Amino acid sequence: MKITIVGSGYVGLVTAACLAEMGNDIFCLDVDEKKISMLNQGQIPIYEPGLEEMITRSVQLGRLKFSTDIEASVAHGTVQFIAVGTPPDEDGSADLKYVLAAAKNIGQYMTEPKIVVDKSTVPVGTADKVKAELARVLALRGVSIDFSVVSNPEFLKEGAAIDDFMKPDRIVIGHESDSSGMQAKALMEKIYAPFNRNHNRILCMSVRSAELTKYAANAMLATRISFMNELANLADIVGADIEMVRQGIGSDSRIGYSFLYAGTGYGGSCFPKDVQALSITGKEHGQSMDILNAVEHVNNKQKMTLVNKVHHHYGADLSGKKFSIWGLAFKPNTDDMRAAPSRVIIRELLLAGAQIVAHDPVAGKEALHALNQDMADHPNLMKNVVLVSEPMDALVDSDGLIIVTEWKAYRSPNFDQIKNLLKSPVVFDGRNLYEPDGMNQLGFKYFGIGRKSS
Numbered sequence: 159m160k161i162t163i164v165g166s167g168y169v170g171l172v173t174a175a176c177l178a179e180m181g182n183d184i185f186c187l188d189v190d191e192k193k194i195s196m197l198n199q200g201q202i203p204i205y206e207p208g209l210e211e212m213i214t215r216s217v218q219l220g221r222l223k224f225s226t227d228i229e230a231s232v233a234h235g236t237v238q239f240i241a242v243g244t245p246p247d248e249d250g251s252a253d254l255k256y257v258l259a260a261a262k263n264i265g266q267y268m269t270e271p272k273i274v275v276d277k278s279t280v281p282v283g284t285a286d287k288v289k290a291e292l293a294r295v296l297a298l299r300g301v302s303i304d305f306s307v308v309s310n311p312e313f314l315k316e317g318a319a320i321d322d323f324m325k326p327d328r329i330v331i332g333h334e335s336d337s338s339g340m341q342a343k344a345l346m347e348k349i350y351a352p353f354n355r356n357h358n359r360i361l362c363m364s365v366r367s368a369e370l371t372k373y374a375a376n377a378m379l380a381t382r383i384s385f386m387n388e389l390a391n392l393a394d395i396v397g398a399d400i401e402m403v404r405q406g407i408g409s410d411s412r413i414g415y416s417f418l419y420a421g422t423g424y425g426g427s428c429f430p431k432d433v434q435a436l437s438i439t440g441k442e443h444g445q446s447m448d449i450l451n452a453v454e455h456v457n458n459k460q461k462m463t464l465v466n467k468v469h470h471h472y473g474a475d476l477s478g479k480k481f482s483i484w485g486l487a488f489k490p491n492t493d494d495m496r497a498a499p500s501r502v503i504i505r506e507l508l509l510a511g512a513q514i515v516a517h518d519p520v521a522g523k524e525a526l527h528a529l530n531q532d533m534a535d536h537p538n539l540m541k542n543v544v545l546v547s548e549p550m551d552a553l554v555d556s557d558g559l560i561i562v563t564e565w566k567a568y569r570s571p572n573f574d575q576i577k578n579l580l581k582s583p584v585v586f587d588g589r590n591l592y593e594p595d596g597m598n599q600l601g602f603k604y605f606g607i608g609r610k611s612s
């Protein structure tokens with residue numbers, strides 16, 4: 159099938175690679191010339207395990223191409239997936255300018271019927287806006303061409319995106335019930351048939367239900383995280399161990415173990431903006447989203463938890479102190495620094511006078527870019543940030559190790575080496591990677607999240 163993917167970011171590239179892998183003929187569009195030129199030189203602009211091999215294979219087989227040519231992209235696919243960004247607007251609502259620009263382009267150049275698929279995460283009612291934009295542009299052109307708008311939200315997780323796309327828990331297809339909506343549904347089922355062989359994963363529903371399902375999923379996951387973070391802070395005070403509490407409640411099959419880890423707060427390109435956007439959708443419809451507002455509030459506070467622990471140990475003024483940071487990306491196996499807790503932590507430590515030596519297996523370049531943005535009001539402090547390429551190199555003469563992202567490389571380190579390299583053997587573990595008692599026995603002062611502190 160000839161398919162166009164509009165937007166070649168995390169979701170667009172993974173969708174393109176997976177659909178091409180199944181034999182489809184994919185045209186990937188982006189407005190970012192630098193990104194397309196990199197892709198055309200065989201370079202992948204993001205880090206996602208397994209993606210490079212898949213893209214290289216399909217490009218060589220002639221099933222996948224990248225371009226900035228909008229007219230050609232519209233001509234290519236009967237199905238046009240919109241996978242552009244939906245960043246937060248100033249008030250926290252989802253900014254639909256990229257989605258609507260993509261719709262406008264399709265309307266501008268389409269000469270035959272199209273199925274337009276909203277794959278971006280978009281608020282309830284966006285498909286109606288996309289439809290209205292297409293109709294407006296077609297009317298301006300004075301032509302009448304059939305089209306249908308489908309909602310097909312994406313549930314992939316960065317770091318495991320290929321696996322998630324190839325073996326999805328569910329494939330949500332929101333379609334209209336008129337005849338063109340039913341035709342669109344049939345075509346979507348055909349596109350997803352190769353990913354649906356083991357058992358039926360397709361859930362067909364109304365467009366609005368599909369749009370809301372995506373936000374509901376992310377909001378539920380974010381809620382679990384904030385719930386556990388709040389409990390962890392209480393555990394710290396009352397002398398309980400959140401790890402035991404996690405296992406104690408996770409063993410209840412009604413609760414389950416997933417997404418119950420206390421930490422430094424959620425970040426990334428989805429949860430923060432989607433929780434905010436859903437809250438705004440509620441507000442726009444006269445419903446206050448009290449739970450979600452609390453989830454966001456708890457999360458913002460949680461990003462300061464490690465910083466507060468550092469101050470509690472070393473005092474308010476951190477001048478002359480050096481801290482090692484392990485992990486910068488918002489989670490392991492990605493280079494995505496969007497809303498990463500490390501950004502808040504590093505900024506606060508720098509403002510308190512500290513020096514930072516940081517390591518991340520892949521996010522270094524993205525991190526420097528993000529930190530330069532964050533410190534634009536204090537650019538001189540960026541000289542106090544050094545990135546190193548080996549975790550142990552970050553520890554030399556440092557006053558403490560702060561673990562922010564739970565990369566596998568940090569899970570079982572040589573603790574003797576860590577102790578020898580650090581000036582003082584202090585570990586602030588934002589991901590509860592180590593056992594407090596074991597760390598104390600090794601001679602460390604160890605501060606986890608919601609665990610017994612030394």
Ligand SMILES: NC(=O)c1ccc[n+]([C@@H]2O[C@H](COP(=O)([O-])OP(=O)(O)OC[C@H]3O[C@@H](n4cnc5c(N)ncnc54)[C@H](O)[C@@H]3O)[C@@H](O)[C@H]2O)c1
Binds near residue numbers: 167188241256315
């Ligand atoms: N990243 C994730 O893990 C994830 C998971 C599920 C859903 N989503 C949702 O998917 C959408 C895309 O997210 P992402 O992380 O891939 O974003 P991204 O920022 O990585 O990529 C978006 C791309 O769209 C391009 N673009 C913008 N306007 C365009 C236009 N008019 N025509 C062509 N290209 C255009 C941008 O240049 C960029 O390369 C968002 O709505 C996001 O919430 C993301």
